[in-house]
Amino acid sequence: KLSGYEAWLRYDKVKDDQLAAQYQAWTATIAAGSYKQASPIASAINELQLALPKLIGITPQVVIEPSVKQFLAIGVVGSSAYLDESLIGPMAALSHNEGYVLKTITKDEQSYLAIAGASEQAVLYGVFHLLRLMAQGESIDAISLSEQPKYNLRMINHWDNMDGSIERGYAGRSIFFNKNELLADSPRIVDYARLMASIGINGMTINNVNVHRPETFLITEKLLPQVAKFAAVFRSYGIKLFLCVNYAATIELGEVETADPLDARVKEWWKQKAKEVYAAIPDFGGFVVKADSENRPGPFTYGRDHADGANMLGEALKPFGGLVFWRCFVYNCHQDWRDRSTDRARAAYDHFKPLDGRFLDNVILQIKNGPMDFQVREPVSPLFGAMPNTNAVMEFQITQEYTGQQRHVCYLIPQWKEVLEFDTKVKGEGSTVKEIAAGNIHPYTHSGITAVTNIGDDANWTGHHLAQSNLYGYGRLLWNPDLSSEDIAAEWARLTFSESAVVQQMLVDFLMESWSIYESYTSPLGVGWMVTPHYHYGPDIDGYEYSKWGTYHFADHKGIGVNRTVASGTGYTSQYQPDIAAVYENLETCPDELLLFFHHVPYTHVLHSGKTVIQHIYDTHFQGVERVEYWISRWQQLEGEVDAERYNHILGRLQHQLENSKDWRDIINTYFYRKSGIADEQGRTIY
Ligand code: GCW
Numbered sequence: 001k002l003s004g005y006e007a008w009l010r011y012d013k014v015k016d017d018q019l020a021a022q023y024q025a026w027t028a029t030i031a032a033g034s035y036k037q038a039s040p041i042a043s044a045i046n047e048l049q050l051a052l053p054k055l056i057g058i059t060p061q062v063v064i065e066p067s068v069k070q071f072l073a074i075g076v077v078g079s080s081a082y083l084d085e086s087l088i089g090p091m092a093a094l095s096h097n098e099g100y101v102l103k104t105i106t107k108d109e110q111s112y113l114a115i116a117g118a119s120e121q122a123v124l125y126g127v128f129h130l131l132r133l134m135a136q137g138e139s140i141d142a143i144s145l146s147e148q149p150k151y152n153l154r155m156i157n158h159w160d161n162m163d164g165s166i167e168r169g170y171a172g173r174s175i176f177f178n179k180n181e182l183l184a185d186s187p188r189i190v191d192y193a194r195l196m197a198s199i200g201i202n203g204m205t206i207n208n209v210n211v212h213r214p215e216t217f218l219i220t221e222k223l224l225p226q227v228a229k230f231a232a233v234f235r236s237y238g239i240k241l242f243l244c245v246n247y248a249a250t251i252e253l254g255e256v257e258t259a260d261p262l263d264a265r266v267k268e269w270w271k272q273k274a275k276e277v278y279a280a281i282p283d284f285g286g287f288v289v290k291a292d293s294e295n296r297p298g299p300f301t302y303g304r305d306h307a308d309g310a311n312m313l314g315e316a317l318k319p320f321g322g323l324v325f326w327r328c329f330v331y332n333c334h335q336d337w338r339d340r341s342t343d344r345a346r347a348a349y350d351h352f353k354p355l356d357g358r359f360l361d362n363v364i365l366q367i368k369n370g371p372m373d374f375q376v377r378e379p380v381s382p383l384f385g386a387m388p389n390t391n392a393v394m395e396f397q398i399t400q401e402y403t404g405q406q407r408h409v410c411y412l413i414p415q416w417k418e419v420l421e422f423d424t425k426v427k428g429e430g431s432t433v434k435e436i437a438a439g440n441i442h443p444y445t446h447s448g449i450t451a452v453t454n455i456g457d458d459a460n461w462t463g464h465h466l467a468q469s470n471l472y473g474y475g476r477l478l479w480n481p482d483l484s485s486e487d488i489a490a491e492w493a494r495l496t497f498s499e500s501a502v503v504q505q506m507l508v509d510f511l512m513e514s515w516s517i518y519e520s521y522t523s524p525l526g527v528g529w530m531v532t533p534h535y536h537y538g539p540d541i542d543g544y545e546y547s548k549w550g551t552y553h554f555a556d557h558k559g560i561g562v563n564r565t566v567a568s569g570t571g572y573t574s575q576y577q578p579d580i581a582a583v584y585e586n587l588e589t590c591p592d593e594l595l596l597f598f599h600h601v602p603y604t605h606v607l608h609s610g611k612t613v614i615q616h617i618y619d620t621h622f623q624g625v626e627r628v629e630y631w632i633s634r635w636q637q638l639e640g641e642v643d644a645e646r647y648n649h650i651l652g653r654l655q656h657q658l659e660n661s662k663d664w665r666d667i668i669n670t671y672f673y674r675k676s677g678i679a680d681e682q683g684r685t686i687y
Contacts, residue, residue, distance in 0.1 A: 004460030004646060007195055007468050008495040011054035011135055015499070020056045022141060023134050026104075026113045027052055029071040030062045033080045038236045040120040040197075044074060044127040047194065051131050070111050072130075074123055077116040082107070087114070091146040094118045098202070098238075099148030100126035104141065113140060121202070121238030128198040136494050147479075150438050153364075153393055153448025154478040155203040155242075155325075156196065157288065162207070162214040168399050168536075170406035171456035171463035176206045176230065180214050184229035188457070195461075197237035199475020203450075204239050206230060209290040209327065211246035216253060218243050219273055224280040231281045240285035242325070247289055247309065248297035249273075260302035261312035270316035278320040286323035287313055288366070293330045306330070306351065307358035314360035323446060325393065326359075327366045328352050328383060329373075335550025343562075343570035344550050345371040345597075349383045353575075357389035364391040364446050369419045371572070372551065374402050375528035376519045379584065379594055382575035384433055385424040388442040394419070394433065396451040398470050402528075403518055405537050406454060406463035408657045409631075410518045411511035413473040413485040420481050425577040434481050449478050464653050465646050468496060469511055486512060503641050510631050517631075519593075521624030521664045524617045525607075526597035527553045527561065530668070538660060539667040554600055557675050560613070561596035573598065592616075603676040617672050618680045621665040628658045 014020040030048060035041035045062055052060050060072075073082040077094055087107065093099030100117040115130060117123035129147065133140055159167040160174035162182075175188050183189070196204065206227075207215045217223050231241040250256040256265045277284050291309055292298025299309035310326040317324060331347035348371060359365070365387065370378025374397040384394060396416055403410040420434040431441050439447040451474055455461045462468045472495075473488045486508055493507040522539070523530065529551045533543040544551045553560055563569030565585050573585045583589045584598050592607045603614035611619065632654045639647055670687040673679070680686055 004465050004468065004496075005191075007461060008472050008492060009051075009131075009194060009198060010496065011051040011131070012499070013057070014055050014134065014137065016137060019137055019139070022139065023052075023056045024058050025070050026140060027056070027060055027072045028058055029066050029068045030060050031064065031066045031071055031073040031075075031080070031082060031112070032062050033064060033075050035075075035120075038232065040124040040236060040238045041075065043194075043197070043236050044124045047124075047127055047131065048072075051134075055131075055134055066110070066112075069109060071113075072115070073112045074115040074127060075117075076120060076123060077101070077118060082112060083114055083116045088116045093146035093148040096148035098122045098125065098200075099146065100129070101144075101146045102126055102130060102140075103144045113143065124197055124238055125200060132198075132491075132495065136491065137499065149200055149479045150434075150481055151448035151478050152439070153203060153446060153450070154201050154475070155205075155393070155448065155450035156201050156453045157205045157209065157244075157395075157450055158453055159208040159210070159399070160206060161210075161212065162218075166456055167208050167210060168401045168452065169454075169456045170400065171454060171461060171467070172458035173456055175455070175457050182223065182226040182230070184226045189230060189233050192455070192461075193233050193237040193239060195471075196239060196475070199472055200479040201475055202239055203242060203285050204234060205242045205244050205288050207244050209244045209288060210294075210296060211244050211290075213252060215244070216246040216249050219245060219249070219277055220253065221276065224277065228280045231284065235283060240283060241281065242285035242288055242323075243277075244288045244290070245313075246297070247291040247299075251297075258302070259297060259299075261299050261304050261308040262302070267312055267315065270313060274316040274320060274322065278322070284320070284322060286317050286325070286362075288325040288327070289313065290327045290329065293327065294333055305355060307355045310363045311358075311360045314363040318360070318362055322362065324360075324363045325366045325450070326363055327395070329368055331550075333550065334548055337550075337552065341570060342550065343564060343572050345562075345564060345572045346570060346575065347371075348381060349386065349575045352383060352390075353386055355390070356387040359390050361391070361445050364393055366393050366395050366450060368395045368397075369416070372528065376403055376515075376523040377526045377593055377597075378528065379526075379597060380419050380422040380424070380433060382424075382572075385426040385431060385436040385441065386575070388426070391444045391446045392436070393447060394437050394449045396449065396474070398451045398474050399454040400467065400470075401452075402531065402536050403515075404657070406467045407537075407653055408518055408660065409464065409466050409510065409514040409654070410470075411466075411473070411485070411489065411514045412470050413477060413488055414512065414515055416474070416477060417481070417485055420477075425580060460649075465496075465650055466507075466511070466653075468492070472496075497642060497646075500641055503638055506634055506638060510634065513627070513631070517624055517627045520620040520627070521661045521668075524596065524620060524668075525561075525592060525613065526594040528597070529553060539664045541668065541671050553596065555672070555675055557677070559600055559602040559605075560672075561600040562598070563600040564598050569600075603672070603678055612678075614672060614676050614678045615681055618669055618682075618684070618686070621669050622684055625658070625661045625665050628654070628661050632658060 100122040115126035162177045162180045164173045164178040248259040292300045313324045328348040331344045371381045424431045469492045472492045489508045489511045493504040529544045530541045532540040564572035573581045673686045
């Protein structure tokens with residue numbers, strides 16, 4: 001299969017004979033003790049049985065007591081004599097439930113490679129680690145390493161609807177639903193679980209946060225048995241199933257005529273509901289809720305607040321250890337442009353900050369990485385870290401809604417790393433998003449990271465083959481946010497494409513530049529939103545400027561940008577810690593890439609780069625297109641080095657990207673030329 005279906009689990013044949021012999025020696029016999037069917041250990045063994053024939057042409061023997069001299073021993077630490085703690089050593093990683101050790105050990109006459117995990121799930125992660133090493137051609141002869149994840153909650157959110165469509169999906173239709181049926185027996189679910197477990201994902205919602213009528217029934221008797229089938233597959237890969245619920249399910253299902261969170265009947269209904277759900281899925285993860293957001297129902301209707309709403313659900317799930325993820329994407333989507341004090345960027349903080357300390361312990365606020373909505377460039381949400389007494393997860397968007405919809409290449413790991421490295425200073429220096437999300441700054445009981453995923457039923461999962469790197473990188477980053485974007489890209493390219501250094505280098509260099517390229521021809525200086533309304537693809541500079549959604553750039557003949565200062569604007573900057581606020585507030589110190597997010601300036605304003613705003617707009621738009629042309633020429637040098645199917649598929653997408661980038665260039669340049677009346681210094685063609 002060349003289609004990309006296997007993604008980074010291709011397990012291409014190891015070409016180096018010596019290495020192959022080394023791998024064979026360690027893995028031909030596997031001591032696994034006894035284990036349950038459909039358990040993470042069983043999945044680990046399945047994976048070895050699937051991978052080893054491809055990698056090194058052997059079918060491993062799985063035994064309880066190996067009589068051979070060299071073998072692989074896998075299992076939970078202490079579960080066999082080979083995996084005794086005294087042999088594995090006091091590795092700190094094993095104190096984390098998902099930590100594991102890979103270590104070559106010699107005992108009596110035997111040598112073995114031990115994969116010892118703190119739990120079954122950890123063993124599975126250890127096996128994927130070993131396979132990753134082998135697929136990258138690393139020696140495993142004298143190995144001693146241990147790993148544990150940085151974040152406890154490593155979630156994926158699907159925006160799949162039961163009719164099979166995917167909100168903001170760019171890779172085909174849902175793998176979970178079709179025509180209001182659940183595809184519970186689809187073999188693809190197992191392969192998907194494998195992909196997710198291989199990058200350490202441990203929690204997943206399968207339905208859209210916008211819960212329409214059909215999905216409201218997912219928590220009812222009628223559909224729970226089928227939902228439980230998904231949960232069973234996920235369970236064997238260490239992934240917990242969560243569902244998005246309709247806040248007004250009581251009403252929608254016709255059972256109680258109100259959804260007032262303080263109404264005793266509503267509370268009781270959800271308590272019963274939780275019982276039913278846990279009867280069907282004993283290890284069910286919990287609920288994700290979008291309430292009072294973009295016309296979805298919520299507690300506001302009853303004069304209650306988000307804490308009332310979230311706690312009502314939290315109480316219902318508590319006896320079962322379930323969690324509530326309550327989204328903070330709450331803003332007034334019927335804003336009036338005449339009202340210059342309402343600012344969507346302020347909304348999440350304004351709504352939630354005052355509620356700090358009121359949420360139950362099993363409630364977690366889910367906060368988008370930026371204050372607006374997954375734009376190409378935004379500052380980090382000031383809400384993240386601002387509520388010391390409330391659990392939180394960061395929400396990223398893997399699906400490229402605003403970043404080229406998997407027709408343009410846009411490697412997002414560098415963007416997420418910038419967010420993670422951002423120092424909020426909420427508890428002084430070093431209060432980075434990275435540490436807050438790990439629960440190291442505030443004493444959160446639950447924290448981590450979640451993201452809207454980018455997969456569908458396209459043969460290659462992500463539409464664009466190169467978009468697989470975002471999914472892979474997301475998981476790897478959540479396991480270890482200190483990995484560099486380059487290293488993640490290189491690892492991905494090696495596993496997914498080729499052992500050719502030329503191919504890998506091209507892919508890494510291109511991926512590393514791709515976000516900046518996309519930004520350069522779409523969204524100058526942090527302005528955002530100049531996209532076709534609703535679709536969010538392609539340029540429409542005034543599309544949102546003149547719609548009711550309240551997302552503006554305020555461009556006129558004199559200048560452009562949104563004044564979010566305290567001095568004369570919406571006051572948004574005050575939501576940051578004072579020294580960060582000061583940097584953004586002040587024109588002199590505000591970084592160029594966010595200038596128009598924070599300030600309204602004349603086109604002649606001179607940036608730190610030395611260029612005027614208008615010249616920057618022209619230059620980046622011309623250069624953006626040229627950079628796409630350059631990378632197409634680099635890709636064309638790989639013809640014959642990459643299988644023809646993927647080579648041509650990617651080339652086709654790149655050519656589309658080029659055409660679309662020219663549209664962006666021409667439409668943006670002509671718009672600002674006509675608005676400003678200022679000509680391009682270089683006299684290039686502007687229509
Ligand atoms: O980015 C916006 C999207 C909506 C989405 C919403 C959200 C699921 O355009 O499609 O709805 O965010 O995050 O809830």
